[in-house]
Amino acid sequence: MRISAGNLKKSDFVNFQGGICQVMKADFYSPGKGSALMKARLKNLITAKNVEYAFKSNEQVETLDVVSVDMQYIYKDQENLYFMDERTFNQVSFPISVVGEVSRFFKEGEKMFVYMFDDKPLTIRPPMSVRLKITGADDAAKGDTVSGAKKPVTVETGATVMAPIFVKVGETISINPETGEYTGRV
Amino acid sequence: MKIQTTIKNLNNYKIYLQVEKAVHEFMEKNNYLKIDIPVLSPALIPESYLDIFETEFNYFDKKQKLYLTPSPEIFLKRLLVAGIGNCYYLGRAYRNSEPNSDWHNPEFTMLEFYKLGVNYLEMAEEVIKLLQFINKKCHRNDTILFDRWEEYSVAEAFEKFAGITEEELFNEKLFFKKAKEKGYNVNKTTYEDIFSQILATEVELKLGVIGYPTLLYDYPKQMASLSKLNNDGKTAQRCEFYINGLEIGGFCTELNDYKEQEKRFISESNKRKSNNMINHTIDKGFIEALKYGLPFCTGAGIGFERLVMIMANVTSIDKLKLINIS
Numbered sequence: 089m090r091i092s093a094g095n096l097k098k099s100d101f102v103n104f105q106g107g108i109c110q111v112m113k114a115d116f117y118s119p120g121k122g123s124a125l126m127k128a129r130l131k132n133l134i135t136a137k138n139v140e141y142a143f144k145s146n147e148q149v150e151t152l153d154v155v156s157v158d159m160q161y162i163y164k165d166q167e168n169l170y171f172m173d174e175r176t177f178n179q180v181s182f183p184i185s186v187v188g189e190v191s192r193f194f195k196e197g198e199k200m201f202v203y204m205f206d207d208k209p210l211t212i213r214p215p216m217s218v219r220l221k222i223t224g225a226d227d228a229a230k231g232d233t234v235s236g237a238k239k240p241v242t243v244e245t246g247a248t249v250m251a252p253i254f255v256k257v258g259e260t261i262s263i264n265p266e267t268g269e270y271t272g273r274v
Numbered sequence: 275m276k277i278q279t280t281i282k283n284l285n286n287y288k289i290y291l292q293v294e295k296a297v298h299e300f301m302e303k304n305n306y307l308k309i310d311i312p313v314l315s316p317a318l319i320p321e322s323y324l325d326i327f328e329t330e331f332n333y334f335d336k337k338q339k340l341y342l343t344p345s346p347e348i349f350l351k352r353l354l355v356a357g358i359g360n361c362y363y364l365g366r367a368y369r370n371s372e373p374n375s376d377w378h379n380p381e382f383t384m385l386e387f388y389k390l391g392v393n394y395l396e397m398a399e400e401v402i403k404l405l406q407f408i409n410k411k412c413h414r415n416d417t418i419l420f421d422r423w424e425e426y427s428v429a430e431a432f433e434k435f436a437g438i439t440e441e442e443l444f445n446e447k448l449f450f451k452k453a454k455e456k457g458y459n460v461n462k463t464t465y466e467d468i469f470s471q472i473l474a475t476e477v478e479l480k481l482g483v484i485g486y487p488t489l490l491y492d493y494p495k496q497m498a499s500l501s502k503l504n505n506d507g508k509t510a511q512r513c514e515f516y517i518n519g520l521e522i523g524g525f526c527t528e529l530n531d532y533k534e535q536e537k538r539f540i541s542e543s544n545k546r547k548s549n550n551m552i553n554h555t556i557d558k559g560f561i562e563a564l565k566y567g568l569p570f571c572t573g574a575g576i577g578f579e580r581l582v583m584i585m586a587n588v589t590s591i592d593k594l595k596l597i598n599i600s
Contacts, residue, residue: 105457115375117474121323121497122466124372125474142474144467147459 089151093126093143101154101205104141107132108152108205116145133203133210136186156201156213161194169194171202171212180209190214192247193265217262219274220244225257238270275374278598286594289412289586293578296411297364297385300404306362306387311349313366314340317557319348322545325371327380328552341554342368346386347573348560351528354388354571355563362387364578374600376590377520381599383578385523390571393527394501394511397572398423398489401515401525405487412585418517423489424482428509431490436476444494444508465496481516488516500538501526517584523576530568536561 096102096114103109109130117125124145131138133154143149159171159180168181169191180202184191194200201213224242238250241261249263251270260274301308318326318341327342343349346363353361367384374380389397405420432438436456442448446465453468454460460468481488491513495503498510511527529535543556579591592598 116373116378117375118323118369118372118378119470119474121499122464122470123323125470127474140475140479142471144459144463144471 089153090148091151092145093128093147093149094124094145096126096128096143096149101133101152102130103150103152104130104132104139108134108154108210109139110154112138117142134186136188136211152205154203154205154210157204157209158199159202161196161198161200163196164191164194169212171200171209182209182211187212189268190265192268193218193220193243193245193263195220195245214266216264217271218265219260219262220247221260222251222255222257225251225255227256275599278600279596280598281596283593283596286582286586286588287596290579290582290594292412293408293582293585294364296408297404297578299411300407301362301387304360304400306360306389307358309346309350309353309358309361309363311343311346311363311365313342313368315343315348315557316340317555317559318344319560320539320543320546320554320556322542322549322551324369326552326554327368327370328554339555341552344369345575346384348557350386350388350573351568352560352563354390355566355568360387360389374592376592377577377580377583379579379591379599382591385576385578385581386573388528388571388573390569392572394491394513394525394572397525397527397574398491398513401523401574401576402487408581408585417485417587418482418487418584419485420487422486423515424484424486425489425491426481427492428490428494429492431477431481432472435480436472438472465494469494469497478516478521479519482518482520482522487522490514490516498529499526500529500535502529520580520583521577522580522584523574525572525574527572528568528570530564530570532564532567535564 096111098111098114100111102111109132111128112131113129115127117127119125125142126145127142129138129140159173162170162172168183169187170179170181172179200215203210203213220243222241223244226239237253239253240248241251241255242248249268249270251261255261255273262271262274264271316338324344326344329340331338331340345367350361350363364385366381368381370380372378372380389400402420402423409420429440429443432443438452442452450460458468458471481490492509493512495508495510498512501510501512503510514521514524579594582594583591586594592600
């Protein structure tokens with residue numbers, strides 16, 4: 089479907105200069121002379137690179153029907169992450185270098201969404217939050233009662249995050265995988 | 275749109291009030307007269323890129339169209355002709371078809387001021403003094419120093435950040451060719467639009483990010499608006515300034531050649547008609563006033579909320595307000 093760039097909104101998928109991109113940010117901007125602009129940050133789903141681009145607000149942009157398909161994360165090797173569509177048993181893989189840091193928080197067997205366009209898998213849709221068990225943490229030092237004090241903890245996928253000093257090994261915590269921040273105790 | 279009230283932003287709102295107070299103080303100290311303007315006007319200056327809000331005054335069968343003022347320029351320039359001297363307005367302005375975003379609302383606050391006897395580059399010194407004064411009064415931002423400008427001419431900035439040479443920038447044919455090579459859509463478009471696109475995409479984000487506000491000056495004459503042209507025949511005496519990649523304000527030596535101004539009004543008015551924009555009454559009195567002659571002066575406009583965003587160190591306008599319409 090073709091729409092005016094002025095109607096672009098966050099999360100839309102567009103064809104931008106031949107690449108499939110997701111709109112991460114779109115803000116209307118009037119330069120004071122000439123047409124108004126739509127300043128957008130676009131993330132290319134294949135290369136994971138962000139680009140900034142100012143569209144004329146009346147410029148036509150092709151939006152794409154990208155769908156999210158439920159898949160299971162099965163394993164990774166040195167280079168790739170492997171997922172399986174549980175209905176068809178088809179496997180797909182994505183380079184770790186493209187998926188990025190979020191993959192440090194993926195647990196084998198977990199369900200995740202994969203973006204598909206024209207039946208072709210593009211990339212994974214990072215979950216908003218993951219729940220992982222703590223496998224390694226130092227005990228809080230006695231007397232360290234400063235509010236907001238943090239310590240590094242290791243979770244079951246092997247990743248390390250900063251968490252409040254009161255959490256212990258064996259507890260489950262929630263993490264925002266995109267920022268790597270501790271968000272709460274579960 | 276709906277009304278949202280919050281007192282969560284109280285600290286930021288107090289910074290807003292401090293900056294407002296500092297502006298009034300600076301203006302008073304430097305002999306600018308504060309001008310109060312009507313919000314509703316029966317006529318406006320034709321501007322092809324501004325959509326306006328229209329309303330109607332009713333009294334029995336008497337009706338008259340009124341418009342929310344998109345800028346105080348129309349009133350301040352009439353007063354300048356009448357001999358008011360240095361003056362300023364700090365208050366609301368209204369622009370339609372410009373949706374809410376992090377850095378703009380259709381109802382926004384504008385600081386506009388005019389100084390007699392100075393050109394755009396002399397005004398740059400006044401503006402940096404104003405920024406210094408506000409920052410000192412509010413003690414807010416220590417990530418940006420306001421003791422000098424980082425300066426680029428438009429040609430320098432396009433060369434440095436977009437790889438467009440001076441020759442390409444000032445030659446429309448070469449400029450379109452270069453833009454096309456860069457992947458911009460150059461069909462059915464104008465020099466002004468491509469210029470704005472490249473500026474917004476490749477240049478602006480690099481401005482005002484090294485710890486000083488950036489002054490961008492000498493715009494191509496196609497972007498002159500109501501500013502005087504330079505003797506080089508290619509550029510206009512217009513500046514904009516940026517902090518953290520965001521345009522905060524601009525100023526220009528005001529065009530005071532009445533005939534040239536009338537020509538630009540007619541062309542702007544025709545553009546409004548062909549774009550099916552609201553056909554508002556044109557303020558003929560304004561044109562008459564200009565016939566008497568606008569004194570030699572420079573006018574500056576600053577997006578007041580954007581300036582406060584910098585001082586309060588927030589990234590969107592709604593964080594400055596207790597009441598948001600969005």
